[in-house]
Amino acid sequence: MTNQTDFEVIIIGGSYAGLSAAMTLGRALRQVLIIDSGEPCNKQVPHAHNLLTRDGEPPAEIAAKAREQVLSYPTIHLINAKAAAVIKHNGGFLLNTASGEKFSSKKILLATGVVDLMPDITGFAACWGVSAAQCPYCHGYETSNTKIGVLGNGDAGFEFAKLINNWTNDLTLFTNGQSTLTAEQAAKLKAHHITIAEAEIESIEQEGGQIKNFVLKNGSTFPLTTLFARVQFKHSTAIAQDLGCELTEAGLIKTDAFQKTTIQGVFAAGDNSNLIRSLAAAIAAGGTAGGLINHELVNDDF
Numbered sequence: 001m002t003n004q005t006d007f008e009v010i011i012i013g014g015s016y017a018g019l020s021a022a023m024t025l026g027r028a029l030r031q032v033l034i035i036d037s038g039e040p041c042n043k044q045v046p047h048a049h050n051l052l053t054r055d056g057e058p059p060a061e062i063a064a065k066a067r068e069q070v071l072s073y074p075t076i077h078l079i080n081a082k083a084a085a086v087i088k089h090n091g092g093f094l095l096n097t098a099s100g101e102k103f104s105s106k107k108i109l110l111a112t113g114v115v116d117l118m119p120d121i122t123g124f125a126a127c128w129g130v131s132a133a134q135c136p137y138c139h140g141y142e143t144s145n146t147k148i149g150v151l152g153n154g155d156a157g158f159e160f161a162k163l164i165n166n167w168t169n170d171l172t173l174f175t176n177g178q179s180t181l182t183a184e185q186a187a188k189l190k191a192h193h194i195t196i197a198e199a200e201i202e203s204i205e206q207e208g209g210q211i212k213n214f215v216l217k218n219g220s221t222f223p224l225t226t227l228f229a230r231v232q233f234k235h236s237t238a239i240a241q242d243l244g245c246e247l248t249e250a251g252l253i254k255t256d257a258f259q260k261t262t263i264q265g266v267f268a269a270g271d272n273s274n275l276i277r278s279l280a281a282a283i284a285a286g287g288t289a290g291g292l293i294n295h296e297l298v299n300d301d302f
Contacts, residue, residue: 002079004031007032007033007106008025008106008107009030009031009297010033010103010109011111012083012110013270014034014067015036015063017270018034018036018111018269019034019063019066019070020284020290021111021286022034022070022073023066023070024287024291025290025293025294026070026076027073028290030075030293031075035079035103036079036080037080037081039236040060040113041113043129044129044209046058046129048138048279050137050138051278052280054279059279081097083097084097085239091106092105093105106300107267107293108243108266109266109267109290109293110253110269110273111269113272114233115234115236116231116232119231122202122203122204123211127204127206127210131206131225132211132229133226133229134277135277136166136228140167140228144167144168146168147223147225148164148167148168148171148228149222149224150171150173150174151176153181155185156230158185158189161189171193173189173194174197174201175197199216201214201216202215202216203215204227211227214227233251235251235272240261243261243266244262245266246261250275252273252275254273255273259273259285259292260292267292269282269285270282270285273285
């Protein structure tokens with residue numbers, strides 16, 4: 001908690017990207033406020049992978065350790081709150097929380113992540129992050145050479161199945177309805193012994209988030225260990241859009257190589273602005289954003 005209301009930087013989102021940026025800024029002696037609502041996207045994920053020195057550890061433990069280290073810097077403050085609105089104010093920004101608190105800053109970093117939208121398939125939400133995932137680099141190794149499924153169709157489904165085939169020789173592509181694959185794509189998948197299941201999906205039988213069987217509406221049942229899927233998402237807050245930040249065709253916040261958005265003074269880092277959704281990518285983006293925010297503050301004041 002803090003009684004301070006004026007900061008050099010406000011970071012909205014206290015997960016990996018936000019904490020990484022905060023550490024960089026804290027080491028640059030900047031007055032920083034992190035606002036975090038405590039709802040990380042990976043809250044169901046039991047183990048994080050593909051992260052040097054922390055491979056296989058629970059994400060919550062990694063985040064807790066990161067938070068402890070970041071808050072050891074005396075100029076960094078964190079409050080548990082939900083950012084409700086940000087407006088431009090006196091050459092900087094004014095932020096209101098949902099509980100009515102007000103804070104001001106010179107720069108804003110949006111590390112707000114995204115909210116995954118679950119398809120209307122019974123059992124899917126319980127498995128998401130446990131045995132159903134979208135990143136094979138984070139979740140593929142542990143279930144390699146087992147029965148794996150891919151949920152997708154058309155060009156996207158073909159490319160995803162082609163990628164996942166690297167991890168197993170027992171792969172099924174579930175199109176959840178009539179296939180929109182081209183004849184050439186279907187032939188290539190079959191040539192690599194990838195099964196194509198076109199029937200609509202009835203449900204996923206699971207236990208504690210672990211997939212047991214994929215059940216189709218035609219009565220077919222497929223035993224699986226893992227499902228890879230790319231689900232739709234929404235932004236966890238409308239602050240970026242309200243500030244006028246431009247979005248990409250994929251619906252992410254548009255940034256340059258230094259994590260600057262199209263609005264002066266506003267930066268973005270993490271899942272809200274990067275198609276590569278991993279802890280390592282979020283940490284890297286946050287570190288870049290923190291360094292460039294400090295650089296911009298230096299130039300503003302010099």
